[in-house]
Amino acid sequence: MNGESSKSAAKKAGAAAVEAPPGYELPWVEKYRPRFLDEIVGNSETVERLKIIAKDGNMPHVIISGMPGIGKTTSILCLARELLGSAYKEAVLELNASDERGIDVVRNRIKGFAQKKVTLPAGRQKIVILDEADSMTAGAQQALRRTMEIYSSTTRFAFACNQSNKIIEPLQSRCAILRYARLSDQQLLKRLMEICEAESVQYSDEGLAALIFSAEGDMRQAVNNLQSTVAGFGFVNGDNVFKVVDSPHPVAVQAMIKACYDGKIDQALETLRELWDKGYSAVDLISTMFRVTKTIDTISEHSKLEFIKEIGFTHMRILEGVGTHLQLQGCIARLCKINLKS
Numbered sequence: 529m530n531g532e533s534s535k536s537a538a539k540k541a542g543a544a545a546v547e548a549p550p551g552y553e554l555p556w557v558e559k560y561r562p563r564f565l566d567e568i569v570g571n572s573e574t575v576e577r578l579k580i581i582a583k584d585g586n587m588p589h590v591i592i593s594g595m596p597g598i599g600k601t602t603s604i605l606c607l608a609r610e611l612l613g614s615a616y617k618e619a620v621l622e623l624n625a626s627d628e629r630g631i632d633v634v635r636n637r638i639k640g641f642a643q644k645k646v647t648l649p650a651g652r653q654k655i656v657i658l659d660e661a662d663s664m665t666a667g668a669q670q671a672l673r674r675t676m677e678i679y680s681s682t683t684r685f686a687f688a689c690n691q692s693n694k695i696i697e698p699l700q701s702r703c704a705i706l707r708y709a710r711l712s713d714q715q716l717l718k719r720l721m722e723i724c725e726a727e728s729v730q731y732s733d734e735g736l737a738a739l740i741f742s743a744e745g746d747m748r749q750a751v752n753n754l755q756s757t758v759a760g761f762g763f764v765n766g767d768n769v770f771k772v773v774d775s776p777h778p779v780a781v782q783a784m785i786k787a788c789y790d791g792k793i794d795q796a797l798e799t800l801r802e803l804w805d806k807g808y809s810a811v812d813l814i815s816t817m818f819r820v821t822k823t824i825d826t827i828s829e830h831s832k833l834e835f836i837k838e839i840g841f842t843h844m845r846i847l848e849g850v851g852t853h854l855q856l857q858g859c860i861a862r863l864c865k866i867n868l869k870s
């Protein structure tokens with residue numbers, strides 16, 4: 529790809545306006561962090577609601593919850609940028625888990641910010657962003673209750689968290705709760721292809737499939753693994769991706785599950801032995817077995833459900849502390865037996 533077209537691809541993928549200092553490369557998750565709500569992939573209904581808020585300007589207190597790496601913090605930052613324009617720097621206070629966020633910070637820093645006078649576009653308020661809010665102590669959350677009410681005419685709060693039930697009820701009742709779902713494979717694929725084009729990455733289709741498989745709907749992980757694979761190997765194919773993420777190769781695990789389905793216990797145990805000897809832990813193996821079984825389409829629906837049930841029981845036992853080779857061998861034996869019965 530020539531320089532000009534790679535530049536326009538970068539623009540299309542929303543490459544950050546901030547350039548890294550010469551000699552340094554920004555991590556791609558930062559370089560391609562969406563800057564406007566339009567660029568956010570997935571969760572379109574929720575993002576539409578945010579766009580309406582950005583247009584009307586009357587932002588309620590919000591909680592955005594969902595699993596990691598799907599755009600919660602990014603959405604709040606985009607919303608704040610669209611609401612506040614050039615006043616963004618002055619009118620946003622962002623605190624995340626790396627900042628001290630005990631009661632004192634709520635009493636001093638947040639309250640101080642809420643009292644501060646800032647010139648804003650008409651009808652806009654200052655915004656306090658509390659990232660990873662579920663890790664704030666209950667005491668600190670309690671201390672926010674009155675602050676949120678007293679200063680609500682000038683300051684609005686946005687919380688991002690993985691589990692909204694870790695936010696105390698009184699705060700939940702003051703906020704609009706928006707839930708983000710994990711991103712679909714197509715959404716991840718589209719974004720990864722945009723970034724590959726912008727960065728002139730050499731890739732194969734099965735390389736992208738491997739990135740999507742290992743990310744499980746987490747865009748941050750997909751983009752990070754893409755960058756690590758490019759940095760480590762230069763070419764994104766399945767083998768390289770699984771080396772980077774250091775998880776059992778799903779093709780081998782799939783062969784093992786299929787051997788169970790066909791009742792070929794020796795072959796299945798042999799594959800298990802090879803994977804075990806590579807040093808993967810029992811949890812890695814059993815969770816890959818689960819994910820692979822879910823997606824195999826050559827197994828009957830009934831057997832698939834029975835397999836998943838058995839794998840689930842084994843997973844539970846492993847988490848209880850018995851993560852041995854024998855545990856997995858037992859699981860393989862039971863999987864082989866399921867199909868013999870039916």
Ligand SMILES: Nc1ncnc2c1ncn2[C@@H]1O[C@H](COP(=O)(O)OP(=O)(O)OP(=O)(O)O)[C@@H](O)[C@H]1O
Nearest residue numbers: 557560561568569596597598599600601602747748
């Ligand atoms: N929906 C998305 N669209 C485009 N890029 C995304 C999306 N979600 C995540 N990303 C990428 O992943 C990076 C991290 O996203 P973000 O910080 O918003 O995640 P998060 O959901 O807040 O995760 P956490 O719960 O760990 O804080 C972004 O910089 C961006 O590059």
